[in-house]
Amino acid sequence: MNSKFFRGVHPPDMKKSSNAAPIEAIEVQAGMNFFIPLTQHTGIPARPVVKKGQIVRTGELIAEAAGFISANIHSPVNGVINAADVFADYPMNTRAQAISLTASDNQNTDFVPLKEDLLVNTVKAAGIVGMGGAMFPSHIKLSPQKKPDILIVNGAECEPYLTCDHRLMLERTPELIRGALTIKESLKLKRVIMGTEANKADAVNALRTTGQNRIEVISLPVKYPQGGERQLIKSITGKEVPEGKLPVDVGVIVHNVSTVLAVHDAVYMHKPLTHRVVTVTGGVKKPKNILAPIGMPISCLIDACGGPDGDIEKVVLGGPMTGICAHSLNIPVYKGLNGIVVYLKDAVKRKTPSPRPCIRCARCVRACPAGLSPVTLENFAAKEMYKELAVWKLMDCIECGACNYVCPSFRHLKNIFRLSKKKIAVTAAEGKNGG
Ligand code: SF4
Ligand code: SF4
Known part of the structure; x- marks a missing residue:
């Protein structure tokens, strides 16, 4: 079958170092600290239902969905709640409200079962x-x-x-x-x-x-x-x-x-979502696919791979095309985290060059799978011309980064689109709230 979707690109797949590595469950030690963000989903943050000092079991509800578009959150370990209203490092907003808890043992298999029946x-x-x-x-x-x-x-x-x-x-x-x-x-x-x-x-x-x-x-x-x-x-x-x-x-x-x-x-x-598999790869000694509890700091996963194989240049959460640079290794594993890619100083042959002026080559247009004109969108986004961005269909951008990948001038197209979409969403929310 031929791929029928429009345009797109062919970056090297870079999967060899981890695609033969069987999934390994990471060990939890008593005394380990976990930070469970309340915003691991689109929509309204979950509402904590636990208090400081409360003992919780793996799978116990610790925060409940707070609206139609929201999601429950469960404890990933047996432990004790330290606080239900701390701020933890988080990639999307730099910091996010979270529940902090400390594991009380290393058991990882028993959990509080779900009681619902309909799917x-x-x-x-x-x-x-x-x-x-x-x-x-x-x-x-x-x-x-x-x-x-x-x-x-x-x-x-x-x-x-x-x-x-x-x-x-x-x-x-x-x-x-x-x-x-x-x-x-x-x-x-x-x-x-x-x-x-x-x-x-x-x-x-x-x-x-x-x-x-x-x-x-x-x-x-x-x-x-x-x-x-x-x-x-x-x-x-x-x-x-x-x-x-x-x-x-x-x-x-x-x-x-x-x-x-x-x-x-x-x-x-009857198992709530408390763990997920994360690929940890790039410049680590032993790339792995790790089954990790939500809330465990990403540094523990990097350590479980033998640590970095040199000096870290940057760590990307997700893949290199759509991922976000981690600003801290204390960021916890969250429900949507599918990869941690470590880049080493030595292995990065040339540092990402600074963006140069657009040469109007239209490579970004030929690469965009959403049929957009990234070069035009970037121009309007830089000038915060939101009406024009709507006409040129910014909201259809899937933030895939194909335009960044092909741009010979190294322009940060996807990044500016992501930022503009966020600003539009915030303005719309403020409008709804009368702000
Ligand atoms: S990031 Fe957006 S504009 Fe750029 S190629 Fe992907 S869909 Fe098109
Ligand atoms: S690929 Fe880069 S240089 Fe070429 S038109 Fe698009 S933004 Fe300009």
Whole structure:
């Protein structure tokens, strides 16, 4: 099958150092401190339901969803609450409100089970959000306003370096298929399609062998951003999601591999979302895919890989195309964190050059999978011309970074778009609140 989505780029996939590393659970030691951010999802921060000094068990609810778009949060360990209103290092806002707790033992397997029975209620109670990075509460996607026909399980993992979904497709194949079929049955869908990329042939084989003819498995060409929701829908079904519409408007819902497994674990093991698999790679001594508790500082994961293999230049959370530079190694693992990529001073052959003037080459336009004109958008964004940005469809930007990747002048296009979108969202929220 040829990739049918528009434009895109071909960065080196850089997955070899971790794609054969089986998932390892990281050890928790008694006395370890955890910071659990209250904003690990799109929408309203969760509301703490614990107090200082309270003893909690793994899986116990510690913060509840505080609105329609919000998500529950559970303790990742047995421990004692230190504070329910601290501020912790967090990538999105530099600091975020969090619950602080200290582990009281190293047990990691027993947990307080969920008690719900219906799928949507279970997923909501479990605090499951989109684990591919979007962090949108999954129970909302699973109770769509319109009836979808197709579930696409997003196993493209097109970001360079990341291999956690690849390992999960290989190591938890039956559970992944069972989770996907459970969603199919619950929403009375016609089809379940697993979409992955050709550089994961072993996962494709495992899914086809285990899935038999209960699910369709499609291996797509390696092209970035194949795993973008709209790009994946286009590649697999040929359908375009119209501007301002959602995938469900064309009869499709998309869930990431890790999310579908979290749904499986919630439904069949009654397990809330307290852990996730994170790829830790780049300049570490032993790149790994680590099953880590939410709230554990990322420094512990880097240490679990033998530490950095030299002096750290920077650490990127997520992949190099869409990720965010970590400003601190105390940032905790959060529900949407799929990768930690360490860059060493020696290995960075040339430091990222400073941006140079645009030479109007239009490479960014030819690369943009959303059909935008990044060069034009950048011009309006720099001048804070928000009406023009709306006309040129800034909100359709999926922040994939393909424009940055091809720009010969090293302009920080994606970054300025991300900032402008945030400013527009804040202005809109202030307008709603009469601010
Ligand atoms: S403008 Fe947005 S969608 Fe287009 S390439 Fe740049 S980051 Fe990606
Ligand atoms: S790729 Fe860079 S230099 Fe070329 S038009 Fe776009 S912004 Fe300008």
